[in-house]
Amino acid sequence: MVKAKKKIGIIGSGSIAYMIALELSVSSEDEIFLIGNHSNKGASQAAGAMLNILSEVDIYNSKLPLMKWKLTNRDIVLQYWKEIEDTLDNYRMYDFPLIYGKGTTIKLDKVSMNSFEQESFNSMRNAALDHSIRVVNRSDEKFNYLDIPDEQSVDPNFLIRSSINKFNKKVNIINKAVETIKKIKKNYSVTLENESYNFEQIIIACGAWSDRIIRNSPDLIQPKIKSYNDVGTALLLSSEFPHKEQPKIDRIFRTPNRGGTCGIHSVQRCDSVYIGASSRPTHVDMKYPIASSINALISGTQPIVGIDAHDLATDIITGYRPVTEDSYPIIGKLAENVWCVYGTKRDGFTWSPYYAKEIVNMILERESNHKKEWEEILEMCSPQRDFNSFGEVGFCIDAFVNSKKAESYQHNIELTEEELLVFRNIAEETHLKMEKRVGKQIGINPDLIKILNFFN
Numbered sequence: 530m531v532k533a534k535k536k537i538g539i540i541g542s543g544s545i546a547y548m549i550a551l552e553l554s555v556s557s558e559d560e561i562f563l564i565g566n567h568s569n570k571g572a573s574q575a576a577g578a579m580l581n582i583l584s585e586v587d588i589y590n591s592k593l594p595l596m597k598w599k600l601t602n603r604d605i606v607l608q609y610w611k612e613i614e615d616t617l618d619n620y621r622m623y624d625f626p627l628i629y630g631k632g633t634t635i636k637l638d639k640v641s642m643n644s645f646e647q648e649s650f651n652s653m654r655n656a657a658l659d660h661s662i663r664v665v666n667r668s669d670e671k672f673n674y675l676d677i678p679d680e681q682s683v684d685p686n687f688l689i690r691s692s693i694n695k696f697n698k699k700v701n702i703i704n705k706a707v708e709t710i711k712k713i714k715k716n717y718s719v720t721l722e723n724e725s726y727n728f729e730q731i732i733i734a735c736g737a738w739s740d741r742i743i744r745n746s747p748d749l750i751q752p753k754i755k756s757y758n759d760v761g762t763a764l765l766l767s768s769e770f771p772h773k774e775q776p777k778i779d780r781i782f783r784t785p786n787r788g789g790t791c792g793i794h795s796v797q798r799c800d801s802v803y804i805g806a807s808s809r810p811t812h813v814d815m816k817y818p819i820a821s822s823i824n825a826l827i828s829g830t831q832p833i834v835g836i837d838a839h840d841l842a843t844d845i846i847t848g849y850r851p852v853t854e855d856s857y858p859i860i861g862k863l864a865e866n867v868w869c870v871y872g873t874k875r876d877g878f879t880w881s882p883y884y885a886k887e888i889v890n891m892i893l894e895r896e897s898n899h900k901k902e903w904e905e906i907l908e909m910c911s912p913q914r915d916f917n918s919f920g921e922v923g924f925c926i927d928a929f930v931n932s933k934k935a936e937s938y939q940h941n942i943e944l945t946e947e948e949l950l951v952f953r954n955i956a957e958e959t960h961l962k963m964e965k966r967v968g969k970q971i972g973i974n975p976d977l978i979k980i981l982n983f984f985n
């Protein structure tokens with residue numbers, strides 16, 4: 530029997546929404562709508578983007594169940610990227626590979642005063658051993674290096690434009706903001722500015738804006754965990770002078786995570802070299818980048834990337850990473866036939882083909898090839914979950930103070946004992962506030978302590 534065509538609405542316009550649309554467009558005959566305003570604050574467009582899994586390990590997150598899950602299931606997503614590359618092979622607009630370069634090289638300055646960075650470098654090495662990930666250790670007089678050959682990069686704009694080429698009118702793209710979702714009999718009505726659309730199935734993949742849409746839609750399950758913007762800024766370097774060659778790198782060069790920020794990383798895009806990225810979780814809809822972040826990125830360019838930025842032009846891009854209160858994504862069902870995936874913070878681009886494949890399996894009621902793994906992540910990331918603890922409270926408080934030290938170091942500032950005590954007090958106070966709210970002691974991710982202090 531021929532299945533009746535359904536109308537499926539995907540809300541969002543970042544990498545996750547596009548990868549879901551791509552997966553649906555190649556695997557179903559349903560009517561697909563992608564509804565999202567293509568604002569210039571989307572995280573995907575501001576991402577490097579590195580396919581970063583081992584290179585995201587740091588001293589604090591290495592023990593988290595979610596990080597262990599990612600390291601264990603790393604090959605699944607890297608394989609999915611190869612499939613995406615094949616699917617889009619004839620739809621690229623430039624002669625540029627979709628998956629670029631010789632992988633990732635982590636650089637650790639041998640005389641770095643940043644102990645966070647050193648310990649994170651060691652955590653990556655240990656994680657590579659524990660999970661049998663192929664890496665190369667080497668050094669010269671200035672740096673220790675860790676090469677991760679299979680963590681390459683993808684230009685996000687190139688990916689999105691190639692996907693649109695591939696859709697060939699199979700996906701209806703509506704460049705508008707969604708306000709609410711209402712249940713009407715068995716279907717859902719999605720309200721935009723002056724119009725509405727009815728769908729049988731909906732996926733909310735709208736990054737940092739998902740939370741607002743869900744809170745405006747009382748027919749949906751309301752997650753206990755809120756989400757915020759983690760504002761990130763990066764530079765795009767290119768040359769406009771005939772005497773200055775276009776900058777070019779053959780792989781990702783990066784520092785380990787530096788606590789509070791992602792350190793410095795550089796990625797070759799189709800037409801520029803990307804230098805990222807700052808990190809600032811906030812509820813404020815920031816319009817402009819923070820000046821000191823730009824300064825930190827420019828001063829890291831020569832030592833970490835080896836590019837002389839003198840005479841190069843720079844475009845500045847800013848995006849809102851979607852970050853939840855416990856730093857785990859929110860993935861799962863919000864009602865019968867409504868799913869969501871958001872809150873992916875620093876690596877949602879990397880995991881977008883994986884989330885897309887599995888969400889589409891659920892929508893189309895297809896069997897997953899990785900059912901057990903998907904069920905594990907659904908449990909950790911359920912919209913109905915309680916707060917995931919980041920670890921022991923004392924550990925999180927120390928981690929916050931140390932991450933502030935490391936963050937200041939990136940901005941060439943050394944904190945005094947009094948300043949460190951102020952940070953310790955903030956961390957202790959926030960943990961007490963959260964204990965009161967949640968009804969038990971929980972450890973908070975150091976990156977989120979300040980914002981949770983403000984809101985609780």
Ligand SMILES: Cc1cc2nc3c(=O)[nH]c(=O)nc-3n(C[C@H](O)[C@H](O)[C@H](O)COP(=O)(O)OP(=O)(O)OC[C@H]3O[C@@H](n4cnc5c(N)ncnc54)[C@H](O)[C@@H]3O)c2cc1C
Nearest residue numbers: 543544545565568571572573579707736761876877878879
């Ligand atoms: C500076 C920076 C660097 C990063 N680097 C990396 C990296 O190297 N590797 C990696 O894996 N990840 C990286 N990330 C994280 C990654 O970008 C995100 O986790 C991921 O892209 C999130 O994708 P998304 O589709 O959920 O959200 P987004 O890409 O934010 O897309 C959401 C979209 O929804 C649209 N929208 C807003 N309001 C509405 C509305 N009301 N209705 C409909 N649509 C709306 C927005 O315009 C936006 O385009 C980085 C992020 C930033 C900011």
